[in-house]
Amino acid sequence: MGIERGMVDPLRVSRKDFVRMGGLGVAAAVLGLEASADRAFADFKFASNPFTLGVASGDPLPDGVVLWTRLAPESGRLPNRRVRVRWKVAADENMRTVVKRGEVFTGPERGFAAHVDVRGLKSDREYYYRFRVGDYVSPVGRTRTTPGFGASPAAxxxxxxxxxxxxxxxxxxxxxxxxxxxxxxxxxxxxxxxxxxxxxxxxxxxxxxxxxxxxxxxxxxxxxxxxxxxxxxxxxxxxxxxxxxxxxxxxxxxxxxxxxxxxxxxxxxxxxxxxxxxxxxxxxxxxxxxxxxxxxxxxxxxxxxxxxxxxxxxxxxxxxxxxxxxxxxxxxxxxxxxxxxxxxxxxxxxxxxxxxxxxxxxxxxxxxxxxxxxxxxxxxxxxxxxxxxxxxxxxxxxxxxxxxxxxxxxxxxxxxxxxxxxxxxxxxxxxxxxxxxxxxxxxxxxxxxxxxxxxxxxxxxxxxxxxxxxxxxxxxxxxxxxxxxxxxxxxxxxxxxxxxxxxxxxxxxxxxxxxxxxxxxxxxxxxxxxxxxxxxxxxxxxxxxxxxxxxxxxxxxxxxx
Missing domain, CATH: 3.60.21.70 (Alkaline phosphatase D (PhoD))
Incomplete structure (x- = not known):
């Protein structure tokens, strides 16, 4: 969708005024970057449900869609390090026919948000997805891809x-x-x-x-x-x-x-x-x-x-x-x-x-x-x-x-x-x-x-x-x-x-x-x-x-x- 770039470094800025604010020290404060982001990680055990903000999908393509969640447990307790978030996409709401799966990592530098750019899906299809962190499983989301390039959809x-x-x-x-x-x-x-x-x-x-x-x-x-x-x-x-x-x-x-x-x-x-x-x-x-x-x-x-x-x-x-x-x-x-x-x-x-x-x-x-x-x-x-x-x-x-x-x-x-x-x-x-x-x-x-x-x-x-x-x-x-x-x-x-x-x-x-x-x-x-x-x-x-x-x-x- 649109003109896509690869993953960018959030510390890169193009505004001279922003750089003049004080360089990387101020940028880190504004953008929430912390040294702990590079620490070794293990699966964090949340004391309460971390999926209180739900799930979402967006920007559908003929072969893919973006999946999203953000970890925000009811207890408010979040680790000062990275967390593994597992995800899967299925052809059915019961999540039995899994077509894609993987894992991403998030942490304090990303506000504990997880973005997954899923590719390799079939065009003009309905799919279901969910996330998992430790023993907690998110609600099942529903999404769909758009018709393929050259397709002539009726409606x-x-x-x-x-x-x-x-x-x-x-x-x-x-x-x-x-x-x-x-x-x-x-x-x-x-x-x-x-x-x-x-x-x-x-x-x-x-x-x-x-x-x-x-x-x-x-x-x-x-x-x-x-x-x-x-x-x-x-x-x-x-x-x-x-x-x-x-x-x-x-x-x-x-x-x-x-x-x-x-x-x-x-x-x-x-x-x-x-x-x-x-x-x-x-x-x-x-x-x-x-x-x-x-x-x-x-x-x-x-x-x-x-x-x-x-x-x-x-x-x-x-x-x-x-x-x-x-x-x-x-x-x-x-x-x-x-x-x-x-x-x-x-x-x-x-x-x-x-x-x-x-x-x-x-x-x-x-x-x-x-x-x-x-x-x-x-x-x-x-x-x-x-x-x-x-x-x-x-x-x-x-x-x-x-x-x-x-x-x-x-x-x-x-x-x-x-x-x-x-x-x-x-x-x-x-x-x-x-x-x-x-x-x-x-x-x-x-x-x-x-x-x-x-x-x-x-x-x-x-x-x-x-x-x-x-x-x-x-x-x-x-x-x-x-x-x-x-x-x-x-x-x-x-x-x-x-x-x-x-x-x-x-x-x-x-x-x-x-x-x-x-x-x-x-x-x-x-x-x-x-x-x-x-x-x-x-x-x-x-x-x-x-x-x-x-x-x-x-x-x-x-x-x-």
């Missing part, structure tokens, strides 16, 4: 998710997905897997963060463990292979490359790069990723490509690590000249070239871009005045024009964009000129709602009031949390927005177990860009001017939501 089913603030409620969406969508081939996670904030006064009871804002490697490891202990999320990871990418909260809200958020607790570039190195290392340790994505100091190669035969190609982007700073002071503001600058980039030049080259070569029926912030334009201010979100592609207009212009000129077949970040569901036609309603539609963007993260109810009237000024926007819902299911075959791409019960106001998920229901569904026909609604409400809700004004005031106050 694909997957889901995409994002934004799962632990404090904003229960992961009922993951539980519903695991129970109701068992035919999914994989799940795409578009970022904000964890949130860095300290405890919130508005947290759903029993879902408070377990410490102040996270900055160090130990902090990030602890926060990932808190999230992973959620039973519903563990079950989703056990059931489906995941394809993951990060957004901002895996490190810090609204960071851009080496530039921290305004008011950051790590305000200098040196402090922030040290923090970013810690966040990236913890992210890798807790995700089913290949060694090609192992961070090198504060740098991590995460963008990559997945093919599903000739039916679909997925380009998975990283729009945080290489972007220029948010222009015009960030936030929801009228555009200034900086937002239109050709220098503004969301992806960086190298990733932009990689994206275009891959799409140019693609033979796939559907070309899917999985990325973070809303690509389509949206003017949030109803009437003659304008207000755009500078953290989205609206703050990077020239970069967006280059991308959509490329889709048009290169005649990329059936381009679809998947987006997270904004904690609400949207459908947009991607236009060559968003200011001209009659301009050409070249693709479709589906924006999925969050697993839990809030879209405050006061913002909904703001978006709805501005809908007439944004005719390319075909659907919006900010009231519900959930996930998005996609079913595609050779003639159509069906997107179904699935919702779980959500309390009004703050938009929290207060019901731990719930069934998901269909909120709306849209179809894109092969060769006909633009989405057509086939299920769900077709009219926008109405609000008073006072409600709209109050919501807009909250929106522009730049609250973290």
């Amino acid at each position: 694909l089913a997957f889901a995409f998710v994002s934004c799962q603030d632990y404090q904003n409620g229960f992961y009922a969406a993951y539980g519903a997905m695991a129970r109701q969508e068992q035919d999914l081939d994989f799940v795409v996670h578009l970022g904000d897997y964890i949130y860095e904030y300290g405890p919130s006064e508005t947290a759903v009871p029993g879902r408070e963060h377990d410490g102040p804002e996270i900055i160090t490697l130990a902090d990030y490891r602890k926060r990932h463990a808190l999230y992973k202990r959620d039973e519903d999320m563990r079950e989703a990871h056990r059931m489906f292979p995941f394809v993951v990418t990060f957004d901002d909260h895996e490190v810090e809200n609204n960071y851009a490359d080496a530039i921290p958020e305004e008011g950051s607790e790590t305000p200098t570039m040196r402090q922030f790069l040290r923090r970013r190195a810690a966040g990236y290392k913890a992210y890798y340790e807790n995700m089913p990723l290949r060694p090609s994505s192992m961070p090198q100091g504060p740098d991590m190669r995460l963008y990559r490509r997945l093919n599903y035969g000739d039916l679909a190609q997925f380009s998975v982007l990283d729009t945080r690590q290489y972007r220029t700073d948010q222009p015009c002071g960030d936030g929801f503001v009228e555009r200034c000249a900086a937002a239109l600058s050709e220098r503004q980039t969301m992806t960086g030049p190298e990733q932009e070239r990689w994206l275009k080259e891959g799409m140019n070569r693609s033979q796939a029926r559907w070309n899917v871009t999985a990325q973070q912030t809303m690509l389509a334009e949206y003017d949030f201010r109803a009437g003659p005045m304008e207000s755009f979100n500078m953290d989205q592609w609206d703050g990077y207009v020239a970069a967006r024009n280059r991308f959509i212009g490329f889709l048009n000129k290169a005649r990329v077949r059936n381009p679809i964009t998947l987006t997270g970040d904004i904690h609400s569901a949207w459908v947009h036609d991607l236009k060559t000129d968003f200011a001209d309603e009659t301009s050409k539609t070249v693709g479709t963007e589906f924006v999925g709602t969050s697993i839990t993260s809030s879209f405050p109810g006061v913002f909904i009237p703001v978006v709805e009031a501005a809908r007439p000024d944004n005719p390319h926007t075909k659907f919006f819902d900010g009231a519900n949390r959930g996930y998005t299911r996609c079913d595609l075959n050779r003639e159509r791409y069906l997107t179904t927005f699935k919702a779980v019960p959500t309390e009004p106001g703050q938009g929290s998920v207060v019901t731990p177990e719930a069934t998901s229901t269909t909120l709306a569904a849209f179809v894109v026909e092969n060769g006909r860009p633009g989405a057509v609604q086939v299920e769900g409400p077709t009219t926008a809700t109405t609000s008073t001017q006072g409600e709209t004004d109050r919501g807009y005031g909250r929106l522009t106050a730049r609250e973290n939501w």
